[in-house]
Amino acid sequence: MAGWVLDPAYSKLSPDFGSLGAVFALTGERVTQDPLSEVIRVERDGVRYYVKRYTGAGKGLRRYVGRPRVKAEWQNLKLFERWGIPTAPIVAYGLERRFGGFARGALITRELAWTEDLAALANVHDQRLRDSGWVRDVSRQLADATRSMHARRFAHNDLKWRNLLVDPQRNLFLIDCPTGAFWWGPFLQRRIIKDLACLDKVAKYQLRRTQRMRFYLQYVQRGHLTREDKSRIRQILDFFQGRE
Incomplete structure (x- = not known):
């Protein structure tokens, strides 16, 4: 059938x-x-x-x-x-x-015409990743999309740079999400950490520390870090330790 x-x-x-x-x-x-x-x-x-x-x-x-x-x-x-x-x-x-x-x-x-994935840009050291205005615009959209998912208790589970497309007008698109799902409690928190760690896995080699911090602050919609934020950031940074 x-x-x-x-x-x-x-x-x-x-x-x-x-x-x-x-x-x-x-x-x-x-x-x-x-x-x-x-x-x-x-x-x-x-x-x-x-x-x-x-x-x-x-x-x-x-x-x-x-x-x-x-x-x-x-x-x-x-x-x-x-x-x-x-x-x-x-x-x-x-x-x-x-x-x-x-x-x-x-x-x-x-097809999303004229788009390129962020992993491909990173692989060729594309100059757009050195453009602070371009990074700021794309980062804001990514922070909004990620927060929107997580606020609904949904985790992408494969939120990697290769699944993020951007067009010449700096519009961001999320694709390929076959393992995304809704989670609750500590399971949700673990998946949120994984999503954010997947994004930072490449970002730490491509972006400045201040740009990575700006993304996180955009994601949490705060102007400064709280104690809880600092704890979460440590978990994000440690997530792939020993697995890279």
Whole structure:
């Protein structure tokens, strides 16, 4: 049994995107591949689309219980839209089950034209990372988006620079969130620390200490650090100790 949704705005693409079978028959430029999924890029009418096709529900227990990874991904992107967090537009999504278990699924998003991910900028030592105004604008947007998620008890769980896109107008977008989820109590606090540590893992090599501190103060919406902030910052700095 398959369930598939194509955004009506893209109905003219139904021959290619109108069913799960058609989507799995698509050919295109392979972007990534792992044991659970692959991403290909296709172009239609001058617009590029990313097609993520899953053949596995997830790792560990997710292979048998809980949301399949592809379902979590499209639901999380929809949450970002609802919360006003800029992300890639969803074109189509769905999955197929056999005998009650996950068989396959897919998610199609429209390309965010002229964007680059922050990890790629860091890898080539892009001069924008040396532009204090550019860093300030992007940092503010990232702080707002991260705070918005965490205030709702939601953690991204893969908040890395490669999943942050920026366009020439300095607009920031969050993408790729298949493992994001809602948490409570100490579990939430641990996930919040992980999100912030993932961001700082690259930032500590690319940004000045004052810029990293400004991001944190923007995130907590305070002008100075409290005792609790100092304790949390120590946890952030220690999170990946011995694992890098």
